[in-house]
Amino acid sequence: MGVGTSRYPEGRDRTMSRRTQPRIWAEEVKAHVGSGVRLKGWVHTVRELGKLVFVVLRDRTGTVQCKIRGQKEIAKQLEEEAAIELVGTVVEDPRAPEGVEVDVEELALLAKPVEPPPIQINRPLDLIGMRLETILNHRALSLRHPEIGSALKVRAEFIWAFREYLRSQGFLEVQTPKIVAAGTEGGTALFAVQYFERTAYLAQSPQFYKQMLVGAGYERVCEVGPVYRAEEHNTTRHLNEYISLDYEMGFIDDFREITRLETELLRFMFEHVERACPRELEIYGAELPKVPSEIPHVRLDEALSILETNYQKRCEGDLDPEGEKLLCEYAQERWGTEFVFVTHYPREHRPMYAMPSEEDPSLTNSFDLLYKGLEITTGGQRIHDYHMLVESIRSRGLDPEDFAFYLEIFKYGMPPHGGLAIGAERLTAQLLNLPNVRQASFFPRDRTRLVP
RNA sequence: GGGGGUGUAGUGUAGCGGCCUAACACGCUGCCCUGUCAAGGCAGAGAUCGCGGGUUCAAAUCCCGUCAUCCCCGCCA
Numbered sequence: 001m002g003v004g005t006s007r008y009p010e011g012r013d014r015t016m017s018r019r020t021q022p023r024i025w026a027e028e029v030k031a032h033v034g035s036g037v038r039l040k041g042w043v044h045t046v047r048e049l050g051k052l053v054f055v056v057l058r059d060r061t062g063t064v065q066c067k068i069r070g071q072k073e074i075a076k077q078l079e080e081e082a083a084i085e086l087v088g089t090v091v092e093d094p095r096a097p098e099g100v101e102v103d104v105e106e107l108a109l110l111a112k113p114v115e116p117p118p119i120q121i122n123r124p125l126d127l128i129g130m131r132l133e134t135i136l137n138h139r140a141l142s143l144r145h146p147e148i149g150s151a152l153k154v155r156a157e158f159i160w161a162f163r164e165y166l167r168s169q170g171f172l173e174v175q176t177p178k179i180v181a182a183g184t185e186g187g188t189a190l191f192a193v194q195y196f197e198r199t200a201y202l203a204q205s206p207q208f209y210k211q212m213l214v215g216a217g218y219e220r221v222c223e224v225g226p227v228y229r230a231e232e233h234n235t236t237r238h239l240n241e242y243i244s245l246d247y248e249m250g251f252i253d254d255f256r257e258i259t260r261l262e263t264e265l266l267r268f269m270f271e272h273v274e275r276a277c278p279r280e281l282e283i284y285g286a287e288l289p290k291v292p293s294e295i296p297h298v299r300l301d302e303a304l305s306i307l308e309t310n311y312q313k314r315c316e317g318d319l320d321p322e323g324e325k326l327l328c329e330y331a332q333e334r335w336g337t338e339f340v341f342v343t344h345y346p347r348e349h350r351p352m353y354a355m356p357s358e359e360d361p362s363l364t365n366s367f368d369l370l371y372k373g374l375e376i377t378t379g380g381q382r383i384h385d386y387h388m389l390v391e392s393i394r395s396r397g398l399d400p401e402d403f404a405f406y407l408e409i410f411k412y413g414m415p416p417h418g419g420l421a422i423g424a425e426r427l428t429a430q431l432l433n434l435p436n437v438r439q440a441s442f443f444p445r446d447r448t449r450l451v452p
Numbered sequence: 453g454g455g456g457g458u459g460u461a462g463u464g465u466a467g468c469g470g471c472c473u474a475a476c477a478c479g480c481u482g483c484c485c486u487g488u489c490a491a492g493g494c495a496g497a498g499a500u501c502g503c504g505g506g507u508u509c510a511a512a513u514c515c516c517g518u519c520a521u522c523c524c525c526g527c528c529a
Binding site (some may be wrong): 043045047048049050051052053054056065067069070093095096097115116117118119120122123126127128130131133134205227232233234235236237239243244245292308318320321330347366373374376377378413421422423424425426427437448451 | 453461463464465471477478480481485486487488489490491492516520521522523524525526527528
């Protein structure tokens with residue numbers, strides 16, 4: 001056995017033999033008892049017991065204990081978080097953590113740490129108690145921590161399932177511009193960017209473009225992409241850049257068609273995450289919610305009176321964060337679900353494209369979806385009538401000329417349509433009970449954070 | 453935009469007028485150990501207590517400013 005401090009390119013794997021041995025993942029080791037295996041990964045921990053050394057190797061699939069016998073000088077070169085490659089034999093041993101371990105025959109150092117890592121990634125988070133700031137300052141390294149990185153795996157699986165389900169329902173995945181000419185929806189503040197000789201903005205939402213693509217004949221479109229909000233909020237549930245899961249569908253009968261589809265979509269997404277992320281869910285102690293066949297719909301005015309009657313809680317015009325929590329508590333007790341659609345928001349609280357309600361034109365066919373006390377979706381039916389939309393734009397003191405690019409398709413048979421957007425980080429954070437959405441973002445952007 | 457906190461070794465904390473020549477845990481360095489798995493034992497290095505000013509015989513500790521950061525509200529996903 002030998003150790004190589006090999007360095008690309010000239011000395012690469014110089015000391016490693018058995019080049020034909022294919023690499024296996026840490027999680028596959030159990031299936032290779034008695035066989036020679038090659039593993040690559042990071043040194044998770046090193047435990048020296050005199051002439052016996054245990055090295056726990058970590059790769060993208062997990063960890064596996066490896067032992068080095070009678071080669072103390074090799075252990076001396078192993079530092080935590082070094083990238084290594086090893087060849088050995090898988091042996092059964094009841095003393096090993098999983099009943100099996102790798103008896104190392106050869107080991108090569110692929111990359112040696114320049115200095116000890118600033119954060120520990122081989123101990124449970126509750127023992128090392130890093131503050132989020134520290135975790136985010138060392139984001140690439142902290143994501144190596146199995147607990148920290150798991151949240152993003154869950155998010156990735158949510159996103160995969162979002163695409164997969166909508167694809168099965170005839171949706172086309174689209175990409176809309178993130179550099180746009182004007183403040184589309186109004187309301188939220190926009191980031192200005194220099195676009196050659198003009199000022200452009202980062203898109204706060206794909207709203208106009210996904211509607212235009214419905215009208216373009218695709219009928220059903222979805223998008224996974226970043227959106228940008230220049231709001232100076234500094235809370236645990238806001239990011240200035242986040243991933244929006246959008247869909248928009250044409251020829252709907254009413255807005256309930258949108259909430260029905262979201263119900264089925266969410267069920268698919270949660271069931272997929274349950275199958276794909278058992279380890280990650282266990283790490284966070286997350287309980288998969290049962291998505292009911294019909295998520296309760298509560299009109300905003302009803303929601304406000306529910307809060308007042310049952311919780312003596314008064315909200316002015318809209319639900320505040322506490323109101324959202326209480327309403328979800330109510331939904332849990334009353335209907336046994338953590339989800340509730342709040343519908344029929346007043347027009348003045350919704351953008352100009354929101355479709356007025358038939359029974360009360362001061363309200364809209366729009367909704368928010370609350371999950372465990374937090375708003376994770378906003379959606380609704382949109383105005384499809386050209387003249388009505390122009391009028392709505394005017395009534396807000398806006399100039400339809402500025403929206404000509406958007407309005408054009410509405411002149412040529414725009415079908416009844418609607419859609420919604422789910423905040424990917426919020427959905428993930430709520431499932432995993434993360435105290436801060438930043439934990440569900442690879443590299444969060446907030447009021448003060450632009451790096452890394 | 454408004455309000456409230458917090459800044460002490462790499463990390464997380466304790467200390468909150470003198471007993472601080474700043475403590476503890478993890479990490480780090482060296483030595484010992486063939487069944488560790490939050491390994492253990494012994495020895496050690498590492499902090500002018502965010503920064504600037506002030507009060508005081510004396511400041512990590514009190515005051516002012518500043519910077520950084522966290523949380524809550526508004527608004528939103």
